[in-house]
Each structure stands twice: as structure tokens, then as C-alpha cells.
Amino acid sequence: MTPALAGLEGAAPAIAMLAAFACLIGGGVLIVKQRDVKKGALMLVMAVVLIANVVIWTL
Numbered sequence: 001m002t003p004a005l006a007g008l009e010g011a012a013p014a015i016a017m018l019a020a021f022a023c024l025i026g027g028g029v030l031i032v033k034q035r036d037v038k039k040g041a042l043m044l045v046m047a048v049v050l051i052a053n054v055v056i057w058t059l
Contacts, residue, residue, distance in 0.1 A: 013054045020054070023047035 027043030030036050 013057055016050050016054050016057075020047040020050040023050065 023043045024047045027040040027047065030040030030043065
């Protein structure tokens with residue numbers, strides 16, 4: 001692997017986890033405030049998929 005991609009390889013799981021936490025919080029707010037339950041549920045599903053990807057990447 002090239003040195004330029006090595007930094008991205010290390011940063012990708014961290015960026016994905018930040019995105020997962022943002023989706024968890026945003027989806028939770030949408031569901032709790034009854035603004036758009038369908039989009040909130042989809043955001044929660046996306047967060048679970050992101051977390052699963054990070055687990056796969058780190059094993």
C-alpha cells in the first residue's frame with residue numbers, strides 16, 4: 001500500500017464511527033420528536049451498518 005493511502009486507511013474507521021454516532025443522534029431525535037419516523041429509523045439502520053463495517057474492517 002502506498003504511504004498516501006496508509007493515512008486514509010487509519011482514518012476511515014474513525015470517520016465512519018463519527019458518522020455512525022451522528023446518525024444515531026439524528027435518527028433518535030427524529031423519532032422522539034415525531035418529525036419523520038421513517039427517516040429516523042433509516043438513519044438508525046445506517047448507523048448499525050456503519051458500525052458493522054468498522055467491526056469488519058478492524059478484524
